[in-house]
Amino acid sequence: MTVEGTAARSKTRRSGGTAKRASAAKKKTAAPAKAEPQLVQLLTPEGERVEHPDYAIDLTPEELRGLYRDMVLTRRFDAEATALQRQGELGLWASLLGQEAAQIGSARALHDDDYVFPTYREHGVAWCRGVPPENLLGMFRGVNNGGWDPNSNNFHLYTIVIGSQALHATGYAMGVAKDGADSAVIAYFGDGASSQGDVAEAFTFSAVYNAPVVFFCQNNQWAISEPTERQSRVPIYQRAAGFGFPGVRVDGNDVLACLAVTKAAVERARSGEGPMLVEAFTYRMGAHTTSDDPTKYRRDEEREAWEAKDPILRLRTYLEKEKLADAKFLESIDEESDTMAKRVREAVRAMPDPDPMAMFEHTYADGHALVDEEREQFAQYLASFADENESAAAGEGN
Amino acid sequence: MATTKMPIAKALNTSLRKAMEDDPKVLIMGEDVGKLGGVFRITDGLQKDFGEDRVIDTPLAESGIVGTAIGLALRGYRPVVEIQFDGFVFPAYDQIVTQLAKMHARALGKVKLPVVVRIPYAGGIGAVEHHSESPEALFAHVAGLKCVSPSNASDAYWMMQQAIESDDPVIFFEPKRRYWDKGDVDTEAIPGPLHAARVAQQGTDLTLAAYGPMVKTCLEAAQAAAEEGKSLEVVDMRSMSPVDFDTIQQSVEKTGRLVVVHEAPVFLGTGSEVAARITERCFYHLEAPVLRVGGFHAPYPPARLEDEYLPNLDRVLDAVDRALAY
Ligand SMILES: Cc1ncc(C[n+]2csc(CCOP(=O)(O)OP(=O)(O)O)c2C)c(N)n1
Numbered sequence: 001m002t003v004e005g006t007a008a009r010s011k012t013r014r015s016g017g018t019a020k021r022a023s024a025a026k027k028k029t030a031a032p033a034k035a036e037p038q039l040v041q042l043l044t045p046e047g048e049r050v051e052h053p054d055y056a057i058d059l060t061p062e063e064l065r066g067l068y069r070d071m072v073l074t075r076r077f078d079a080e081a082t083a084l085q086r087q088g089e090l091g092l093w094a095s096l097l098g099q100e101a102a103q104i105g106s107a108r109a110l111h112d113d114d115y116v117f118p119t120y121r122e123h124g125v126a127w128c129r130g131v132p133p134e135n136l137l138g139m140f141r142g143v144n145n146g147g148w149d150p151n152s153n154n155f156h157l158y159t160i161v162i163g164s165q166a167l168h169a170t171g172y173a174m175g176v177a178k179d180g181a182d183s184a185v186i187a188y189f190g191d192g193a194s195s196q197g198d199v200a201e202a203f204t205f206s207a208v209y210n211a212p213v214v215f216f217c218q219n220n221q222w223a224i225s226e227p228t229e230r231q232s233r234v235p236i237y238q239r240a241a242g243f244g245f246p247g248v249r250v251d252g253n254d255v256l257a258c259l260a261v262t263k264a265a266v267e268r269a270r271s272g273e274g275p276m277l278v279e280a281f282t283y284r285m286g287a288h289t290t291s292d293d294p295t296k297y298r299r300d301e302e303r304e305a306w307e308a309k310d311p312i313l314r315l316r317t318y319l320e321k322e323k324l325a326d327a328k329f330l331e332s333i334d335e336e337s338d339t340m341a342k343r344v345r346e347a348v349r350a351m352p353d354p355d356p357m358a359m360f361e362h363t364y365a366d367g368h369a370l371v372d373e374e375r376e377q378f379a380q381y382l383a384s385f386a387d388e389n390e391s392a393a394a395g396e397g398n
Numbered sequence: 399m400a401t402t403k404m405p406i407a408k409a410l411n412t413s414l415r416k417a418m419e420d421d422p423k424v425l426i427m428g429e430d431v432g433k434l435g436g437v438f439r440i441t442d443g444l445q446k447d448f449g450e451d452r453v454i455d456t457p458l459a460e461s462g463i464v465g466t467a468i469g470l471a472l473r474g475y476r477p478v479v480e481i482q483f484d485g486f487v488f489p490a491y492d493q494i495v496t497q498l499a500k501m502h503a504r505a506l507g508k509v510k511l512p513v514v515v516r517i518p519y520a521g522g523i524g525a526v527e528h529h530s531e532s533p534e535a536l537f538a539h540v541a542g543l544k545c546v547s548p549s550n551a552s553d554a555y556w557m558m559q560q561a562i563e564s565d566d567p568v569i570f571f572e573p574k575r576r577y578w579d580k581g582d583v584d585t586e587a588i589p590g591p592l593h594a595a596r597v598a599q600q601g602t603d604l605t606l607a608a609y610g611p612m613v614k615t616c617l618e619a620a621q622a623a624a625e626e627g628k629s630l631e632v633v634d635m636r637s638m639s640p641v642d643f644d645t646i647q648q649s650v651e652k653t654g655r656l657v658v659v660h661e662a663p664v665f666l667g668t669g670s671e672v673a674a675r676i677t678e679r680c681f682y683h684l685e686a687p688v689l690r691v692g693g694f695h696a697p698y699p700p701a702r703l704e705d706e707y708l709p710n711l712d713r714v715l716d717a718v719d720r721a722l723a724y
Contacts, residue, residue: 091524091525091526091701092525092526138700139526139527139700140526141701141702142524142526142700142701142702142703143700143702144700145526145527145697145699145700160485160526160527160528160529161485161486161488161489161528162458162486192457192458193458195457195458195459195462196458196459196489197459197461197462197489198489223429223458224429224430224434224437225430225432225433225434225455226429226430226455226457226458230455230456230457231457231458232457291437292437293434296433296434296435297433297434353702353703354699354700354702354703356703356706358699358703359694359696359699359703359706359707360694360696363695363696363697368695370665370695371694371695371696374694374695374696378694381713381716384716385712
């Protein structure tokens with residue numbers, strides 16, 4: 001397997017926005033390396049199937065339709081969650097709009113016994129792992145700080161502190177290697193996260209211990225208001241080289257390429273060849289979260305340019321052109337999406353607020369005297385209102 | 399007099415602008431502080447007016463932000479760094495505790511570290527985890543750091559400039575749920591010292607001591623108590639390191655009772671120190687043990703439980719009743 005981009009240079013610019021930022025950048029410092037390496041691509045934005053010498057993939061029509069279904073349902077779920085946030089059912093939502101191919105492609109490359117360490121936007125990965133979508137919403141609704149058992153689907157809890165999970169994944173992978181198991185571990189994070197010390201330390205540990213871990217960076221071009229150039233002077237995938245393992249950049253809006261490259265990376269890990277960094281070059285179509293206002297820092301034209309590379313549209317074009325999907329199939333997926341969205345909506349609305357005493361649960365596995373004391377005091381405090389209510393009610397009766 | 403009514407967020411923004419105008423060595427650094435003006439817009443418009451050299455969007459790395467600010471300070475700059483939310487200061491905790499706090503002493507006083515670390519902190523905004531915490535005791539415990547928290551617009555305006563002027567590192571805790579509370583700011587007043595506590599409300603029966611977001615809650619509690627004929631004094635501590643024990647002592651000598659209120663967990667919190675010192679200083683004046691109201695020894699809960707977790711009027715008044723019952 002060759003490592004992309006070490007030699008290849010292309011003159012294409014990423015987007016209109018890049019040029020403007022580059023010219024606004026400081027004159028004092030040298031311009032960052034602008035060489036645009038070739039992306040691994042198997043499906044063009046126009047829906048043309050192309051080959052790549054290192055990443056061949058052969059999928060059945062069934063599998064191709066499955067990828068389409070995954071992406072459509074994930075997008076529908078995401079749209080529903082955004083709507084639920086707008087209606088006050090969720091406190092916050094981090095949309096994955098535009099990143100469906102990166103997530104579905106990479107996640108469908110995994111085996112059941114592989115382990116996933118996500119950040120907070122991996123709703124499509126969660127879907128592929130079989131985590132019920134509504135489970136993802138508890139923490140965004142504010143009824144819990146996690147919401148699922150990580151071991152039931154080998155899908156760890158969402159991590160909000162940027163980059164922390166890269167180390168957890170590495171340690172888990174070190175454990176897998178010690179156990180002699182032949183599964184792999186994958187850590188998801190963003191381009192911004194690649195600046196964190198924890199991520200650099202994860203690279204160091206994984207390389208030194210040859211841990212079976214794949215670092216999957218979704219470069220969606222922005223870390224809230226900061227463009228990728230604020231995080232790195234070289235393309236992110238090239239950073240791996242300095243740590244002693246390969247890095248590759250894949251078209252993050254091409255589900256086939258994401259699947260093929262991730263498959264190669266996890267197989268490599270499984271066979272004892274150590275870590276690999278995959279940079280999925282993609283785009284965050286919406287705001288960072290529902291609290292963010294992207295009009296403060298980015299231009300509409302940029303989004304429009306990326307809309308032309310929409311991951312779902314391109315697979316659909318391909319499926320239709322190759323007669324792998326007919327109108328009936330496409331319709332059935334839309335119907336399934338609506339049903340799923342409705343079910344999720346009802347499930348979220350039915351989620352009760354937790355009992356106040358739940359605050360004291362699970363602080364320790366072994367129990368703790370101070371927690372017991374405070375729980376008791378708080379219970380008495382709450383009960384004192386109950387007494388008042390009772391006497392008020394009794395008073396009314398007189 | 400040049401008095402204007404403005405929210406705390408605006409007072410901080412105006413204060414930062416003034417500090418940058420007054421001293422070209424003042425720099426602002428942090429994630430999203432430039433074009434976006436910070437996620438709370440505290441640095442709004444500053445990059446536009448002072449340029450990217452002075453209002454610096456940093457890579458997404460808190461250890462890097464504080465570590466490089468230390469270097470810039472060693473070179474004569476006065477960096478004001480923004481940590482986006484309380485829970486994200488910990489990647490920088492090593493730099494703050496092992497380096498920023500101790501370098502002046504290690505250099506026998508020969509180097510100064512005028513770094514301000516701004517942290518929007520504490521809860522009440524319905525956020526997801528790591529966005530609502532009150533880690534002030536973890537910093538106040540460390541010698542070499544000063545820790546302050548304004549509770550109103552005027553203090554926000556003046557304390558920020560005083561923190562920037564200080565030659566010592568200051569951890570500046572901004573009560574994020576009060577950002578939008580308005581108050582009068584007199585930009586020509588002569589401010590009191592940065593670390594002096596302030597009697598925010600006079601009273602005779604009991605002293606409530608608080609800082610940052612809980613000052614407002616305590617003032618509301620005092621008002622509610624007044625309707626029941628109880629006269630509470632409210633001391634806004636303003637600083638958690640150093641603590642102005644003299645002002646609290648004076649108040650307690652008058653009222654004979656003290657309740658300390660903060661959002662952070664009670665166990666080993668700032669209130670523990672206040673309770674211990676005031677007990678030492680005022681033993682013969684106290685009519686009741688010093689009580690504390692605060693968070694529990696449990697992780698900050700999900701948003702739908704934060705109203706139960708955070709001290710509110712009822713919990714403050716419950717402690718007041720208990721103290722008055724002695
Ligand atoms: C340690 C830490 N610092 C700051 C934040 C606040 N924050 C949340 S998301 C984010 C940007 C992350 O960008 P990136 O890693 O590119 O991922 P993306 O959200 O774009 O997928 C920031 C700064 C955080 N969560 N954790």
